[in-house]
Amino acid sequence: MQWVSYLPSLAQGALVTAWITLAAIAVGAVLAFVAGIARVEGGRAVSTLALCYTELFRGTSLLVQLFWFYYALPLIGISFEPVATGILVLALHVGAYGSEIVRGALASVSVQQFEAARALNFGRMHTLIHVTLPQAIIEMLPAFGNLAIETLKLSSLVSLISIADLTFRAQSIRNLTLDSAGVYSLTLVGYFAMSLVLMLVMRLIERWARRGAAFPRAAHS
Amino acid sequence: MTENATPPLIQFAGVTKRFGALTVLDDFNFEVAPGEKVTLIGPSGSGKSTVLRILMTLEPFQEGRLTLAGMDYQEPAGTGPFKASERHLRDIRSHVGMVFQSFNLFPHMSVMRNVAEAPVRVLGLSRAEAEARALDLLALVGLVDKKDHFPSQLSGGQQQRVAIARALAMRPRVLLFDEPTSALDPQLVGEVLAVIRDLAHEHDLTMLLVTHEMRFAREVSDRVCFFDKGRICEQGSPEAIFTAPSHPRTCEFLASVLG
Numbered sequence: 001m002q003w004v005s006y007l008p009s010l011a012q013g014a015l016v017t018a019w020i021t022l023a024a025i026a027v028g029a030v031l032a033f034v035a036g037i038a039r040v041e042g043g044r045a046v047s048t049l050a051l052c053y054t055e056l057f058r059g060t061s062l063l064v065q066l067f068w069f070y071y072a073l074p075l076i077g078i079s080f081e082p083v084a085t086g087i088l089v090l091a092l093h094v095g096a097y098g099s100e101i102v103r104g105a106l107a108s109v110s111v112q113q114f115e116a117a118r119a120l121n122f123g124r125m126h127t128l129i130h131v132t133l134p135q136a137i138i139e140m141l142p143a144f145g146n147l148a149i150e151t152l153k154l155s156s157l158v159s160l161i162s163i164a165d166l167t168f169r170a171q172s173i174r175n176l177t178l179d180s181a182g183v184y185s186l187t188l189v190g191y192f193a194m195s196l197v198l199m200l201v202m203r204l205i206e207r208w209a210r211r212g213a214a215f216p217r218a219a220h221s
Numbered sequence: 222m223t224e225n226a227t228p229p230l231i232q233f234a235g236v237t238k239r240f241g242a243l244t245v246l247d248d249f250n251f252e253v254a255p256g257e258k259v260t261l262i263g264p265s266g267s268g269k270s271t272v273l274r275i276l277m278t279l280e281p282f283q284e285g286r287l288t289l290a291g292m293d294y295q296e297p298a299g300t301g302p303f304k305a306s307e308r309h310l311r312d313i314r315s316h317v318g319m320v321f322q323s324f325n326l327f328p329h330m331s332v333m334r335n336v337a338e339a340p341v342r343v344l345g346l347s348r349a350e351a352e353a354r355a356l357d358l359l360a361l362v363g364l365v366d367k368k369d370h371f372p373s374q375l376s377g378g379q380q381q382r383v384a385i386a387r388a389l390a391m392r393p394r395v396l397l398f399d400e401p402t403s404a405l406d407p408q409l410v411g412e413v414l415a416v417i418r419d420l421a422h423e424h425d426l427t428m429l430l431v432t433h434e435m436r437f438a439r440e441v442s443d444r445v446c447f448f449d450k451g452r453i454c455e456q457g458s459p460e461a462i463f464t465a466p467s468h469p470r471t472c473e474f475l476a477s478v479l480g
Binding site for chain 2: 112113115116118119120121122123124126130131134135138212214215
């Protein structure tokens with residue numbers, strides 16, 4: 001029953017993992033909406049800027065991004081706490097992938113909805129906020145659920161910039177005890193339990209968003 | 222000068238509309254008097270829906286001049302496909318409403334919100350004023366009891382009646398109907414036509430109707446225009462067009478649709 005003694009330390013690490021993941025998802029979701037909407041609604045300059053952001057962060061390694069923000073950025077005088085760096089880089093990653101989800105969902109709203117909004121003389125902002133986004137968000141939710149779980153799993157990389165997350169704690173305990181099987185099994189269970197909770201929360205949000213009769217497809221899914 | 226005492230509300234003067242190499246409206250001339258009910262008929266692809274879509278500013282046109290209540294659609298210094306600023310287009314749109322073939326209700330809003338939303342967001346009415354206006358209009362189309370339903374819970378005919386109420390809530394001077402019954406099951410056509418028939422008695426409302434319901438067109442219109450290849454080939458009173466068409470294309474078309 002040696003493994004019971006690992007639990008307090010692993011639980012502390014899991015808390016750090018949960019905090020970094022949730023913060024990254026929250027900040028990343030904001031970035032995703034800003035960049036996704038900029039892609040669809042912005043003028044040429046704004047949408048190009050958003051495209052550059054998306055492609056830059058989708059096209060480079062998350063681990064290298066972490067190292068770059070943690071080790072390279074301080075060389076030009078900008079440095080953050082390790083946890084802040086971890087959250088920032090993960091959020092930029094979520095924002096880049098999420099902006100594609102937002103853009104795709106907005107583009108999937110039928111052109112007839114835009115025409116109806118125009119015929120009622122809605123302005124562009126009103127059309128976006130009251131007509132297209134509420135319909136698009138429903139379409140985004142399953143993809144955002146996947147992205148949230150992906151983020152949880154990718155957050156293990158922050159252990160490499162000396163953040164004491166679940167993976168980092170597991171490494172430390174293993175180095176002390178050499179009980180690889182016990183420690184890593186528990187760690188896997190920990191990630192799985194957290195992703196189950198995330199999955200459940202996303203399901204609830206999805207069900208809440210599809211509540212009532214507005215989107216009857218919920219009845220079949 | 223007695224005949225031309227009231228200037229036309231809508232005036233197309235030499236309007237040409239092209240989609241790429243395809244000319245949809247060709248040097249098109251057309252006038253509508255205030256309060257007039259005009260039906261546009263003709264084979265598909267003849268440009269009748271395009272006339273409505275241009276009036277609603279859903280489509281730009283390339284040449285000619287279009288005015289509504291004396292307002293030019295294109296501005297002298299206008300840019301972009303519409304050759305007009307968004308603000309100018311919104312001024313024009315405030316006079317025009319449209320009912321679409323596929324209803325185009327907002328699926329995430331209740332019937333009440335579908336009708337009341339634009340008066341609140343665009344006209345700046347209070348929620349209470351807008352809902353009072355919406356209730357009056359839902360009474361007009363016979364759907365007060367469905368006010369809390371969502372579009373997905375309504376039949377096509379009911380959805381189209383909500384769409385008519387939604388367009389009327391903006392108090393347009395001109396209401397455009399683009400094949401309002403073409404997407405409906407035959408047994409639901411009647412209820413929508415009944416609502417449009419009631420509106421046809423509204424003295425002030427100018428109506429342009431694109432339809433394949435010939436008997437209905439004959440009943441409600443002041444004037445019927447037969448379209449062919451991007452132009453009005455023949456127009457006149459419903460009696461004249463339906464009983465004594467003079468142009469061979471009109472005769473051919475009416476023979477084909479009236480069986």
